[in-house]
Amino acid sequence: MTDVLILGQAEVAALLDLDELLPALADALRALSAGRASVPPRVGASAAQGLLAAMPVALAGVALATKLVSVFPANHERGLPSHQALIAVFDEETGTLQTLMDGTHITAVRTGAAAAVAADALARPDASVLAILGAGVQGRSHLEAFTRIRGLSDIRVASRTAAHADALAAAHPAARSVATFEAAVRGADIVCCCTDARAPILDAAWLAPGTHVSSVGGTFGPELDAATVAAAQVFAEWRGAAEHAPPAGAHELQGLDPEAVTEIGEVLAGTRPGRADAAALTVYKSTGHAVEDAAAAALVDRRARASGAGHTVVL
Secondary structure (H helix, E strand, O other), X not given: OOEEEEXXXXXXXXXXXXXXXHHHHHXXXXXXXXXXXXXXXXXXXXXXXXXXXXXXXXXXXXXXXXXXXXXXXXXXXXXXXXXXXXXXXXXXXXOOEEEEEEOHXXXXXXXXXXXXXXXXXXXXXXXXXEEEEOOOHHHHHHHHHHXXXXXXXXXXXXOOOHHHHHHHHOOOOOEEEOOOHHHHHOOOOEEXXXXXXXXXXXXXXXXXXXXXXXXXXXXXOOOOOHHHHHHOEEEEOOOHHHHOOOOOOOHHHOOOOHHHEEEHHHHHHOOXXXXXXXXXXXXXXXXXXXXXXXXXXXXXXXXXXXXXOOEEXXX
């Protein structure tokens, strides 16, 4: 038997500090690209209405952990999150279970935060206009993270549900809701695609030279159009996003030469170049990665133990 710390969603939300998470994610992505993490491709079991995936990770000095995450898009109609998750953290020396924590909040926050880390490395230094496509959990996560990395003068929010765009835009003084995805994208310096779409929501013709595009959706189909991917310098958390079929890999990167994909950790470490010039189109295609969960879970676990948060059960 062992004592296991239990942390619910409210406790995780109180303990996870976004300003602390951003540099921790950058470190984790550098470690991944340097070969210092053991992370097998994500595996998933398909159910009638969604997917249950497992994401184990060993990131030395950070965390030995695994996440179970379910992705059920129709949950929005039930008033439930589309992504629900649990993270288990184990002792690195003995493999003993130490902590069970909510992973739903971590998944939401680390996804937008990792995209912000990538955008900070790839977007033009003068980028000041942000478009957020999708006003759900990820739209909010991106708004909170991206406003920490750049001084943004204009934030356009678009959603298939206008009331959702209005509500998210009200959360920041520089934000405003716009009627269509196209209206949000045209003239934007950074475009964040944060939807559960199963077909492309973007058109390459809308993008100005020098735009940075971030895409975190597309679990069940491509969120980006093929023309945008073909015209861009492509970046991802891991080259496996092009080497593996979904749910491990990205729909948009299937058939792409993996060597044409640069890992964002390589850019952060300075081992491969990022943006070629001010006119280049850059795309960061995220599949979500277990090192991001490890970095976030480690921060939460450490702060919980220091503050006495959560409660302990014997398993």
